[in-house]
Amino acid sequence: MKKNVKYLLGILTIVIVFVGVIVFIKLNKDFPKGSVQAGYRRCYVDEGMYFVRGNSVWFFDNVSGKETAVCNKPNCKHNDENCNAYFSGLIGEMLVYDGYIYIGSFFNELSHDENNELTMELDSRFTQLSVDGTKRKEIYNTQNGSLTSAIAKDGKVYFTAYEYQNGWKPNEYPLDSSLYSYDLRWNKLDKIFTYKADAQHYNGNLDIIGCDDDNIFFLYTFWSENGEVTSSIQKYKIGTDKPIELRRDSQYLDAYVIEGEKYILYRTYKDENIVMEDPLFLVKCNDDFQDEEKIFVAESAAIHVLDGYIHIINDDYNKVLFDYKNMKYYVATTSLTGEGKYISDIYNTDLDKNMVYIDSTDYTGYLPGDALPGDISNNAALPWDDFLNEFFIPYEDLNEQDKEKLWWIILF
Numbered sequence: 055m056k057k058n059v060k061y062l063l064g065i066l067t068i069v070i071v072f073v074g075v076i077v078f079i080k081l082n083k084d085f086p087k088g089s090v091q092a093g094y095r096r097c098y099v100d101e102g103m104y105f106v107r108g109n110s111v112w113f114f115d116n117v118s119g120k121e122t123a124v125c126n127k128p129n130c131k132h133n134d135e136n137c138n139a140y141f142s143g144l145i146g147e148m149l150v151y152d153g154y155i156y157i158g159s160f161f162n163e164l165s166h167d168e169n170n171e172l173t174m175e176l177d178s179r180f181t182q183l184s185v186d187g188t189k190r191k192e193i194y195n196t197q198n199g200s201l202t203s204a205i206a207k208d209g210k211v212y213f214t215a216y217e218y219q220n221g222w223k224p225n226e227y228p229l230d231s232s233l234y235s236y237d238l239r240w241n242k243l244d245k246i247f248t249y250k251a252d253a254q255h256y257n258g259n260l261d262i263i264g265c266d267d268d269n270i271f272f273l274y275t276f277w278s279e280n281g282e283v284t285s286s287i288q289k290y291k292i293g294t295d296k297p298i299e300l301r302r303d304s305q306y307l308d309a310y311v312i313e314g315e316k317y318i319l320y321r322t323y324k325d326e327n328i329v330m331e332d333p334l335f336l337v338k339c340n341d342d343f344q345d346e347e348k349i350f351v352a353e354s355a356a357i358h359v360l361d362g363y364i365h366i367i368n369d370d371y372n373k374v375l376f377d378y379k380n381m382k383y384y385v386a387t388t389s390l391t392g393e394g395k396y397i398s399d400i401y402n403t404d405l406d407k408n409m410v411y412i413d414s415t416d417y418t419g420y421l422p423g424d425a426l427p428g429d430i431s432n433n434a435a436l437p438w439d440d441f442l443n444e445f446f447i448p449y450e451d452l453n454e455q456d457k458e459k460l461w462w463i464i465l466f
Contacts, residue, residue: 083239085152085209089265092149092156092204092213096401099150099185103401103411107429110139111148111157111183116409116435124155126187138190143177147213151206152238155183156193158201158213174222180204180213180236193236193243198222199229203262205270208292211236212270214260219251228252231260231274233290247296254278264311268292271316273309285309287318287343301343309343312359312378316343319357328464336364348466350376355462361403368462373397375446383449383465384442390456397445403438410438 090097095106102116104124110132111124123132125139132139143161150156161177180194180201194201199217206212212235219228228251236243249258258276265271274286285307290297308319320335330353337346355368364376373386386397398412414434420426449457449465 083209085238089205089207090149090151091262091264092147092158093402095145095148097148097150097155098402098404098411100407102435103433104148104150104155104185105433106145106148108133109141109143109145110137111141111145111155112139113185114411114433114435116407116411119434121433124183124185124187138183138187141179141181143179147201147204149204149206149211150185151211152209153185154189155185156204156206156211157181157183158204160200172224176200176222178215180215194234202231202259205262205265207265207270209238211238212262214262214272216259227257229256229258231258233260233272246290249274249276263287263309266311266314271309271311272297273307275306310359312364315378316341317349318343318346330462350374350463350465352463358400360400362405363403365400366463370462372460372462373446374449374460374463375442384446385449385452385456385460386446390447390452390459398434401433405438408438409435410441411435412441 097104103114105112105114107121113122113124114120115122123130123137123139125132125137127137130137134140135142141157141159143159145157145159147158148155157180159179159181161175163175165173165175167173176197176199178196178200179192182191182193183189193211194213194215196215196217198221199215201213201215204211204213212233214231214233216229216231219230220226230248230250232248233246234243235246249255249260251258255276256279258274261273261275263271263273268291270290270292272288272290274288275283276286277283283304283306285303285305286299287301287309288297288299306321308321310317310319316339318337318339320337328351330351332354333351334353334355334357335351336349336357338349339346350366352366352368352374355366358365358367362377362379364378366374366376372389374389375384376382377384388397396416396418398414401411401413403410412434414432415430
C-alpha cells in the first residue's frame with residue numbers, strides 16, 4: 055500500500071512540476087512590441103508580403119521575388135481543404151503577429167427551401183495559421199454573421215464581428231455587433247461587449263480604426279429602421295468592459311488612427327462653397343477627434359492608407375499621394391497628361407526599407423471596374439524613392455496650368 059502511495063505521489067509531483075514549467079514559460083513569454091492592424095487580403099513582415107491567390111494564402115519574398123503557398127505538405131496543389139493554406143470562403147482581413155497569420159474568411163450561399171423561401175447558408179471563421187504552414191487552428195466561428203476588423207496588441211488579438219439577431223431573413227437585417235479578444239498566452243477567447251440591434255441601431259457595423267498604448271478606437275456606424283445613418287467614434291480602455299463615445303455625427307464617415315494622429319473622412323460632406331459630385335473630405339483632428347483641420351476634398355475618389363502616405367485615386371484613375379508626416383503632396387504624371395506609361399497599383403510602402411509593393415501587371419486599356427480575364431496580377435517590390443521620382447511630381451513644383459488640371463481635388 056505504501057509503495058502505491060509513494061508511486062502516486064511521485065506521478066503527482068511530476069505532473070505538478072510539468073504543469074508548473076508550462077505555466078512559467080507562458081507567464082514569461084514576451085510578445086512583440088507595438089500593434090499590428092489587419093489589412094484586406096494582405097499583410098506584411100520585414101521579409102515580404104502575405105497575400106491571397108485564389109482561395110489560398112501565399113508569401114511573396116521581397117528580395118528573391120519568389121512566391122510560396124503557406125503550406126508544408128509535399129506535392130500539395132493548394133486547391134482544396136487538405137491544404138493548410140486553403141480556405142473555402144472569401145478571405146478578407148489578415149494580420150501577421152508573433153509567428154502566426156490571422157485570417158478572416160467568409161462563405162455565403164443563397165438557396166430556396168422546400169417552401170420556396172429564400173435562405174442563406176453562412177459560415178465565417180477566424181483562423182490562426184503558422185507562418186511556416188505547419189499549424190492551423192480556428193479561434194472563432196459563426197454561422198450567423200461575419201468578422202469585420204482585427205488588431206493584435208500586447209499578446210492579444212482583438213476583433214469585431216456582427217451576427218444577425220434573429221438569423222438571416224430576406225429584407226431583415228437587425229445586427230448585433232461585438233468586440234472579442236483572443237489571449238495568445240492562455241489560448242482563451244472572450245466577448246468584451248456587444249451592441250444589440252434595436253429600432254435606432256437596426257443595422258450596425260463596428261470597426262477597429264487603431265489604438266494607442268492604453269486604448270483601442272472604434273467606428274460604430276448604424277442605421278435606424280427608417281434608414282437614418284449615425285457614425286459614432288469610440289474609445290475603449292483596455293481592461294474595461296465597455297467603450298466611451300468621443301464623437302457622434304449624422305453623416306456617413308470613416309475614421310483613422312495613423313501613427314497616433316486622428317483623421318476623419320467624410321463620405322457625405324456638404325459645403326456650399328465646394329461644388330463637387332460625391333465629395334470625399336479628409337480632416338485631421340485632436341486626440342478626441344475634435345478641432346478639425348482641413349486636409350483635402352476630392353470628387354468621386356477613394357483613399358488607401360500606406361506607410362507614410364495616403365493614396366488618393368479618383369474615378370478617372372487620377373492619383374495623388376499625401377505625405378502625412380511632412381504635409382506634402384505628390385501628383386501622378388498621368389494626372390496631368392492623361393497619357394504616358396501606366397502607373398502600377400500600390401499595395402503598400404515600407405519606408406524603413408525604402409520599398410514599395412506593387413502589382414506590376416500593365417493594365418493599360420483597362421478602366422476601374424472593368425472585368426479582368428481572371429487573376430493576372432503580379433507582385434513586385436521596388437525601391438520607393440525611384441518609383442516616387444519616376445511617376446510622381448511634388449505639387450509645389452507644378453506650374454499654374456498643371457495645377458488647374460487637378461480640378462477634381464482641392465488641397466488645403
